Amino acid sequence: EVRLVQSGAEVNKPGESLRISCQGSGYSFTSYWITWVRQMPGKGLEWMGNIDPSDSYTKYSPSFQGHVTISVDKSISTVYLQWSGLKASDTALYYCARHMDSSSWYAALDNWGQGTLVTVSS
């Protein structure tokens, strides 16, 4: 069974750094791209960026480029989403999701993590 398990909810202050994680299991981890999606309270889905775990190649949405960093640790089948200076507007639910087709960026998202709620408040 394919599973993506995300780290738990976080509460942070503006300006702080944060890293959340997404661990894959049940499949060949390095063969499938992973995407991060933001969902602000009561709103829709926004693509943030994605990573090829085989070589760490990343692609970012212009809306998030420079504000977040996506990385991977293949040894533990885990992808990360990181901020170096949180803002209150980063308060949202963050999902990781696997691309459906092996080694393809051009694929639908067939397996999703359970989501990580990030709250940024002073």
Added chain:
Amino acid sequence: EIVLTQSPGTLSLSPGERATLSCRASQSISISYLAWYQQKRGQAPRLLIYGTSSRAAGIPDRFSGSGSGTDFTLTISRLEPEDCAVYFCQQYGNSPLTFGGGTKVEIK
């Protein structure tokens, strides 16, 4: 960036009725790269349809997708109470990947 506009915003129907959800793109999309997701309250999204019309694993055949160019449709042929959710379309043929704003389906 390809903008996806979904309509209607909310659809309120009775069990057994047919639901037709629209997704319109700001520019033409290959049929290979259009997906639909279902998100129930408090849950992660679930892939329903990919490549415009292919059902994902385990998705009932009352869900179907169609369309081409800039106009795509998700049809739920006979609504069931468990279909109460928000439905999002997504294009994945161009960067940035984009999602529509969603259609909320309510069951009367």
